[in-house]
Amino acid sequence: MTTVVFIETNFSGLDAILYCKSRGYRSVLVSDSHERFKKWFPESCMNKLGQVDLLIQVENSNDIDEVKTALQENLDRVDAVLTFAEIRTEMTARLARDLGLRGAAPEAIQIAQDKYRFRKVLLEQGADDVNCMRVETAEQLSAAKGDVSYPCFIKPVQGHSSIGAVVCNGADDMGVLTGRLAAIDEDWISKAFVVEDYLQGRLVSVEVLTLGQGVHQVVGISGRDLINDCVEVGASFPLQHPLAEQIKNKACAALDAIGYHLGPSHVEMIVTESGPHLVEINTRVGGSGHSIMQDLATGRSIVGDCVELCLGNLDMGERLYHHRQGAAWKCLVSDEGGVLEKLPQEDDIHKLPGVEHFWLHKQPGDRIEAASSNYHWILQVMCTGGDQVQARENADEAIKKAAELVHIRAA
Numbered sequence: 001m002t003t004v005v006f007i008e009t010n011f012s013g014l015d016a017i018l019y020c021k022s023r024g025y026r027s028v029l030v031s032d033s034h035e036r037f038k039k040w041f042p043e044s045c046m047n048k049l050g051q052v053d054l055l056i057q058v059e060n061s062n063d064i065d066e067v068k069t070a071l072q073e074n075l076d077r078v079d080a081v082l083t084f085a086e087i088r089t090e091m092t093a094r095l096a097r098d099l100g101l102r103g104a105a106p107e108a109i110q111i112a113q114d115k116y117r118f119r120k121v122l123l124e125q126g127a128d129d130v131n132c133m134r135v136e137t138a139e140q141l142s143a144a145k146g147d148v149s150y151p152c153f154i155k156p157v158q159g160h161s162s163i164g165a166v167v168c169n170g171a172d173d174m175g176v177l178t179g180r181l182a183a184i185d186e187d188w189i190s191k192a193f194v195v196e197d198y199l200q201g202r203l204v205s206v207e208v209l210t211l212g213q214g215v216h217q218v219v220g221i222s223g224r225d226l227i228n229d230c231v232e233v234g235a236s237f238p239l240q241h242p243l244a245e246q247i248k249n250k251a252c253a254a255l256d257a258i259g260y261h262l263g264p265s266h267v268e269m270i271v272t273e274s275g276p277h278l279v280e281i282n283t284r285v286g287g288s289g290h291s292i293m294q295d296l297a298t299g300r301s302i303v304g305d306c307v308e309l310c311l312g313n314l315d316m317g318e319r320l321y322h323h324r325q326g327a328a329w330k331c332l333v334s335d336e337g338g339v340l341e342k343l344p345q346e347d348d349i350h351k352l353p354g355v356e357h358f359w360l361h362k363q364p365g366d367r368i369e370a371a372s373s374n375y376h377w378i379l380q381v382m383c384t385g386g387d388q389v390q391a392r393e394n395a396d397e398a399i400k401k402a403a404e405l406v407h408i409r410a411a
């Protein structure tokens with residue numbers, strides 16, 4: 001039986017497990033922590049984990065030797081290994097290479113995950129011209145404050161979920177930021193930071209599936225909604241943009257520059273007055289419902305395409321993605337901390353125009369914080385509409401309604 005192995009998973013990857021079931025593939029999930037899933041997924045989606053045919057528990061799913069041994073002991077065959085979790089993309093690429101299976105070049109992922117190296121490679125290859133410097137600790141930011149031009153943007157060299165991503169408007173702000181950034185203690189967030197040119201403009205992302213060297217199937221461009229300069233609270237698809245061709249070409253050029261020749265990517269860019277500039281390349285499908293948004297708009301399973309790509313079943317010549325309608329997701333966050341007393345009922349939100357999915361990221365009784373990263377989402381809706389604009393309006397309206405039904409007690 002065709003056997004597809006997932007190394008950990010994010011929210012998007014849960015649907016890949018269901019996709020395998022629908023195709024009659026055996027799905028196997030290798031994981032070292034159930035707690036992480038609970039932190040990452042809305043409670044209502046946890047049951048999708050139960051659809052996996054085999055769960056292989058390991059001590060450390062980032063330990064390639066341990067994972068290889070576990071696969072050998074538990075499986076008679078492996079046809080594909082893939083992951084949707086940022087924290088395992090690099091290891092999974094090395095594993096695929098070792099097992100002689102299709103996968104991305106680990107070196108490309110290493111560049112993408114090092115936000116300093118990424119900038120240097122893009123500069124060297126002429127793919128972008130954003131300048132940056134690297135400091136080894138948050139404390140060194142204060143010492144470097146005279147060497148920086150303001151405003152600048154500071155973020156961990158290796159990070160995720162906008163944790164520790166901040167704009168700094170002047171040398172006087174560096175002291176406070178240093179304290180805040182030094183206090184971060186999160187899995188997969190480096191102690192080193194990059195300080196780079198502040199890109200002022202609209203955040204977009206280009207969703208791509210790369211089938212071979214320089215062969216990119218662009219799913220489309222997503223418009224992104226941000227608050228507080230970095231907290232991602234929504235996305236809508238497919239965005240029509242006057243610079244669409246330039247944006248897509250630059251994203252594909254950046255993928256070529258880092259040597260990413262196989263697999264999905266979620267390429268974040270900011271469109272400034274001087275045109276689009278790269279923010280980062282995620283060498284995976286966009287998480288947090290992003291793939292579901294693309295599925296609704298294109299009528300294809302994006303995560304399913306990732307599975308088929310790894311199995312060698314995708315045709316290089318055929319154009320895969322056409323847009324049939326708009327889709328958008330949006331999250332509710334709070335400006336202030338407190339305790340969640342009441343949340344909307346499923347039915348209150350589902351009956352609103354265009355609502356396809358409604359997910360709770362928090363439960364009544366949970367303590368919440370003022371939004372400073374993507375971990376602070378309270379709830380999320382996924383909507384469709386005739387086009388991207390209408391889908392986004394539907395999502396905005398649903399979130400407005402949800403906000404009226406949420407009660408937060410000041411802590």
Ligand SMILES: Nc1ncnc2c1ncn2[C@@H]1O[C@H](COP(=O)(O)OP(=O)(O)O)[C@@H](O)[C@H]1O
Pocket residue numbers: 153155159160161162163165196197198199200203226229230231232268270279280
């Ligand atoms: N140079 C920059 N200028 C302005 N905003 C930026 C810059 N770099 C990142 N951001 C903002 O911060 C967010 C998080 O940065 P990103 O590099 O994507 O890290 P993460 O891995 O946390 O997603 C981005 O979505 C973008 O909104």
Ligand SMILES: [Mg+2]
Pocket residue numbers: 161162268280
């Ligand atoms: Mg990002």
